[in-house]
Amino acid sequence: MPTIDVLDLPQLYTKPSAQSLLDTLALFTSAPRSWDAKRTDIHDGNEGALLGSGPVHVNPEGVARYLTSIVSSSLQWIADDDAREEIWNQASLRLSERSGRTAMGAMSRTFRIPTSDGSFELSIHEPALTGDDLGLKTWAASYLLAKRLQSFDIAHHGNEKPRVLELGSGTGLVGLAMAALGAHVVLTDLPSIAQNLARNAQDNSEVIWRNGGSTRTGILDWNNPTSCQLIREGATNVEEADEALATRFPLILAADSLYSSEHPRMLVGAVKEWLSEDSDARVIVEFPYREAYLPEIKDFRERMAQAGFCILNEGEEKGYDDWGRSGGDEEENEDALVTCWWACWGRPA
Ligand SMILES: C[S@@+](CC[C@H](N)C(=O)[O-])C[C@H]1O[C@@H](n2cnc3c(N)ncnc32)[C@H](O)[C@@H]1O
Structure with missing residues (x-):
């Protein structure tokens, strides 16, 4: 499985598109290993947002900082309010997943x-x-x-x-x-x-x-x-x-x-x-x-x-x-x- 570094990901100063940010956030999903690597799904309450393990491995160094930068950014170059909400939501989820189950919501x-x-x-x-x-x-x-x-x-x-x-x-x-x-x-x-x-x-x-x-x-x-x-x-x-x-x-x-x-x-x-x-x-x-x-x-x-x-x-x-x-x-x-x-x-x- 290829490993990519945070620096290889879309950086906010380049004003990446909403889709590019959402695709990137999907890479960080840490599927719960306890629940059958083959087929156990997490639904986070967003219709259609089925989170699965990404096909690449992301070097964990700097990931928390990268996610925090997305959560705290105004994302003002993205015109669609719903898309912005979704990006903040996914970035927050990825951050809380990285703190273990007790930090996660329902x-x-x-x-x-x-x-x-x-x-x-x-x-x-x-x-x-x-x-x-x-x-x-x-x-x-x-x-x-x-x-x-x-x-x-x-x-x-x-x-x-x-x-x-x-x-x-x-x-x-x-x-x-x-x-x-x-x-x-x-x-x-x-x-x-x-x-x-x-x-x-x-x-x-x-x-x-x-x-x-x-x-x-x-x-x-x-x-x-x-x-x-x-x-x-x-x-x-x-x-x-x-x-x-x-x-x-x-x-x-x-x-x-x-x-x-x-x-x-x-x-x-x-x-x-x-x-x-x-x-x-x-x-x-x-x-x-x-x-x-x-x-x-x-x-x-x-x-x-x-x-x-x-x-x-x-x-x-x-x-x-x-x-x-x-x-x-x-x-x-x-x-x-x-x-x-x-x-x-x-x-x-
Ligand atoms: C570690 S959890 C395990 C839950 C579940 N069996 C599982 O494995 O996912 C322990 C369970 O025992 C229950 N429990 C603890 N003390 C109890 C008591 N005095 N009477 C009934 N249930 C109790 C807890 O509420 C909890 O649901």
Whole structure:
């Protein structure tokens, strides 16, 4: 791939055309490596502005200065107001992408999920990230698990569609993928996360319905795992409560849900509360091996074993948690690379 330098790009003093600036800004797009290099799209809210990796590599030196110069320029030689707005908008986006996901605004991303005979796409909305709301971002473990689901051969259990509970759904990628594989899924999280979760369920209802699945969204706090309050069907306002959930599930899913010393106890507590007594009931989890939380994974394994579960199948795989902070270079993205552990738990035969 050819490398070009900032100095080779159209300089503002030469009064480049709007199209030339927009084409140049497209070169700086740092596609999120976490989301499948082949085909995962970011839509930034501008109709038709589908951002993809450019065919050239731009030397990162001086790029931030170049982008800032565009944002702060009046662009007065460009007569079209809309074109000027679009150039400022794209330059600002490119700048914020280079500061990592937390600096970026709201966005929707399209994830391609494989099935046994093809694939489908899910559109996942992530609001602008605020403070501690980790569930407003889609994490590597959930994308890896969503892609792995079809390999468990759980989507069609006899004639009955599986009923599935997801704990700590976040933006909902895992549960929505399960539903689009034909399962009836209850996606759950804390109230601050459930609003966006319900929106994502609504946004993907067409593909889920087409594949014979369904979703409900509910509030399930592992601190108080005995209660799960469903949100009224079709509602995206978490205040619109419906009945409380009453039945247990033969399959529970959870991704990236161990990041405090309390979480293993709480998560296993929720599993004990909601997993059905069926002999073939399963719990499928995927967690990143983050240095600081390795004891949590160990604790989770021990507590699951104490609760009478054993690992039926497990493995490791790698994924990316975040954008490259300086423009998508392999090396610069290494800090976002995480190895994740997935495991399918059941009761001993
Ligand atoms: C790191 S995020 C992972 C989200 C999603 N599973 C993913 O992998 O993209 C952890 C999720 O666990 C949820 N969570 C944390 N504590 C919780 C609790 N006490 N009860 C329910 N959910 C909780 C958070 O709100 C968040 O959505």
